[in-house]
Amino acid sequence: MGMLSSRNVQISGPRPHKNGRDVLVLPVLLLNRFFAPVSVTTARRAMVLLFGGAALAVDEDGSTYDFGRWRELPMRSRDDGISTITGSLRVPRVLHLQRYDRAPHVVVRLTRRNLMLRDEHQCQYCAKKPSLRDLNIDHVVPRSRGGLDSWDNLVISCRTCNLKKGRRTPDEAGMRLLRMPQKPRWTTPAQILMAEREPFSEWQPYLKAG
Numbered sequence: 001m002g003m004l005s006s007r008n009v010q011i012s013g014p015r016p017h018k019n020g021r022d023v024l025v026l027p028v029l030l031l032n033r034f035f036a037p038v039s040v041t042t043a044r045r046a047m048v049l050l051f052g053g054a055a056l057a058v059d060e061d062g063s064t065y066d067f068g069r070w071r072e073l074p075m076r077s078r079d080d081g082i083s084t085i086t087g088s089l090r091v092p093r094v095l096h097l098q099r100y101d102r103a104p105h106v107v108v109r110l111t112r113r114n115l116m117l118r119d120e121h122q123c124q125y126c127a128k129k130p131s132l133r134d135l136n137i138d139h140v141v142p143r144s145r146g147g148l149d150s151w152d153n154l155v156i157s158c159r160t161c162n163l164k165k166g167r168r169t170p171d172e173a174g175m176r177l178l179r180m181p182q183k184p185r186w187t188t189p190a191q192i193l194m195a196e197r198e199p200f201s202e203w204q205p206y207l208k209a210g
């Protein structure tokens with residue numbers, strides 16, 4: 001916590017948790033200068049940005065606060081808090097990066113969930129859309145043959161196709177991919193929303209457009 005260890009914002013005592021989740025990794029929506037969503041970061045990084053003056057905290061009414069004013073706000077039951085020497089500090093849900101004017105940039109993590117979203121829960125070999133539990137992640141070039149865990153080597157496939165293909169490449173198995181897998185180019189606010197498991201209601205006003 002080097003950057004947060006000032007006199008004013010020292011994380012004291014055990015890490016606060018909410019529903020078993022470390023409060024410092026809660027997602028915080030970052031807005032650029034024009035209030036367009038840029039990305040989602042962690043509460044930990046958000047506090048660093050807020051404390052350092054690179055960003056203002058935005059409340060649910062759209063009002064902005066610098067660190068000094070933000071820490072004066074009382075904790076409400078709905079808030080997540082970080083314990084500091086001077087009391088509890090609200091974890092902001094939204095931050096405004098006043099000097100950042102670049103366009104949204106979304107880092108899409110390589111996860112099962114995002115692969116499912118990219119491939120639209122559809123087997124990339126037979127085009128069927130069975131129930132979730134009948135869908136697997138398939139290595140196009142099998143791992144045993146040097147295939148990597150990468151966006152362009154992983155596809156969603158149904159159990160049947162997965163078994164049929166076995167440890168072969170699609171060519172060897174006489175199977176054809178619906179489309180060449182690649183990293184999704186998700187850039188719109190809606191996709192930020194989609195990629196995040198539990199978006200906060202405070203994000204809604206900024207994610208509507210686009």
Ligand SMILES: [Zn+2]
Binds near residue numbers: 123125126127128162
């Ligand atoms: Zn299939």
